[in-house]
Amino acid sequence: DAGVIQSPRHEVTEMGQEVTLRCKPISGHDYLFWYRQTMMRGLELLIYFNNNVPIDDSGMPEDRFSAKMPNASFSTLKIQPSEPRDSAVYFCASSLDNSNQPQHFGDGTRLSIL
């Protein structure tokens, strides 16, 4: 079975540009999570969806960040405008349910904002 697929694997862009990260969850998984990992703050949950509906976005750092899940097989995380402090590794994960099944992670997108 294919795991969680994220694209791109690496993104380097200049400050002020729009950045879009993409995720394809494992087929049949009802939950999708977006995380950010940095050396300073570790792994932080940004937002999660259940059946394509955003449930908790309290981890989204500010209005420059937005996430969508137009269907069960695709989600995007968008940053507009991007800033150097947004540089991090962004992970997408999915699970069958939220409390009884493990989360499966993609390999992440390493984002560098110059």
Added chain:
Amino acid sequence: KQEVTQIPAALSVPEGENLVLNCSFTDSAIYNLQWFRQDPGKGLTSLLLIQSSQREQTSGRLNASLDKSSGRSTLYIAASQPGDSATYLCAVMYVGGFKTIFGAGTRLFVKA
């Protein structure tokens, strides 16, 4: 504040040793606790998930325990191998939000 703490931050052991990684959490009202492994440049791989009602889970050379009353979990790795070298993260899903809080991880190096 709901937090997860992992000790030690880094650990180096010779091949073949048994070892224990520690995780502590601040609130006993949890749904589950997970242990993950992360290799450099990769995502996280779930190793073991312990439900709130369980005391331990085992998979091969790995055994994870959960003591909610003391807010502690341990990951026991038997007969360590160089391939076990990675960062191990503990994650707790607290009741009341379905949010998973991660510890900072323990970086393990097993010397051949």
